[in-house]
Amino acid sequence: MNIIISMYVFFTGTILGSFYNVVGLRLPKNLPFAISRSYCPHCLTLLQARDLIPLLSYFLSRGKCRHCAKNISYTYLLVEFLTGILFLLAYLRLGLSSVFIGACSLISLAVIVSVSDLKYMVIPNRLLLFFGLFFVVYRFIYPLNPWYDSILGAVTGFGLIFIIIFISKGGIGAGDMKLLGTLGILLGMNLTLLTFFLAVILGTVISFSLLIFKVIGRKDPFPFGPSIVGGSMVSYLFGNSMLTFYFEAFYF
Template sequence: MELLQALNIFVTGIILGSFLNVVGLRLPKNIPFTTSRSACPHCTTPLQERDLIPLFSYLISKGKCRHCQLSISITYPLIELITGFLFLLAYINLGLSLEFAGAILLISLAVVVTVSDINYMLIPNKLLLFFAPSFIIFRTLHPLQPWYDSIYGALAGFGIIFVIIVLSKGGMGAGDMKLLGTLGILLGLKLTLLTLFLATLIGTVVSLTLLSFKVIGRKDPFPFGPSIVMAAVISYLFGFDLLQFYFETFFLGGGETIVSFF
């Protein structure tokens, strides 16, 4: 029964991932994603129902448009698969709990931000204006302990990046600032700080890798939003375990005291 439930959640993630990918591609361009039909990005031929089955349509068509035979980006099935695996990972770690519902909200935001920021270097305000109230409602129904930790998390996420923007004279974008502030509502202070640390680490590794393979140049802009949301998902699912491991490893077993102090 649990295996069937896990499979159901994985498939749901794949299906929702397909929708979230469309949102990420259309929202920054103000294209309706609920009424406007999907079309081939090359020949603009509207897609039929059989072309819109998540993952399977791509496999059946061998990654090509049925009409113009040009290749369709592999990012479409990848986003669907990754979303499915993240849903499954959240279920394995949290079960069917209220925190699992929070994870679904977080993963949904993460997917849209990743698609939007990679394609357009933009994190739409409309997106954050939807998820910020959603996180507030969720934390009202299932508050952190203490409840005002959500406020601290939001202030820390917004404030730290604001200071970085001022000191670096635009080294980071306002979208990143608003994103981390929004995530802080859900994560609270400890996990927001951990998210910023992990995001910096992830962003550094990814950017250096892309530079070494000459995918980007030294002066090319680099989207930091995907690193932030990836770090936020890691923090939400594994954050306190990571903090416990860190402090127990580097502070000679004083992990419980230090983590509770934070």
């Protein structure tokens, strides 16, 4: 039974990942995504059902559009696969629980933010508003202990980036500030602080790697949103264990 549920969770994740990729690509450009059908980005031909099967359609078409034979970006395949893996990891870690619902919402936000920020260097306000309201309702039904930890988390997340923006005079985007503040509602103060710490480490490693391999230049902008959501997922799934280990190891 556990194998069946795991497969169901994974394939549900791939289906949602396909949709989230569309949202991340269209929302910043104010294009419809909820009811508008998918189409080839090259020839604009509307895609049929057989073209939209997550993972499978990409391999069957050998990564090419059936109509114009242009290459389809591998990012479509990557987003679908990673979303499925993240959903599966959350299920294996948390089981079918209320915490799993929070994890799925966090993964959903993370995937859309990553696509949007990597493609356009933009984190849409409408996206953050939608998930911010969802997190508020979720924490009203499943509150943290104490309940006001969600408020502290939001203030902490917003305040941390605000201070950096103020000191650096714009060294980081306001979208990142609003993103971490939104995540703080779900995570609470301690996990928000951990998220910021992990995001800085992740962002530093990635940016230095890109500099070494000359993918970006020293003055080129670098999207920090994916690092923030990456840190938030680690914090949500493993943060409490990490903090417990830290305090037990370094504080007697």
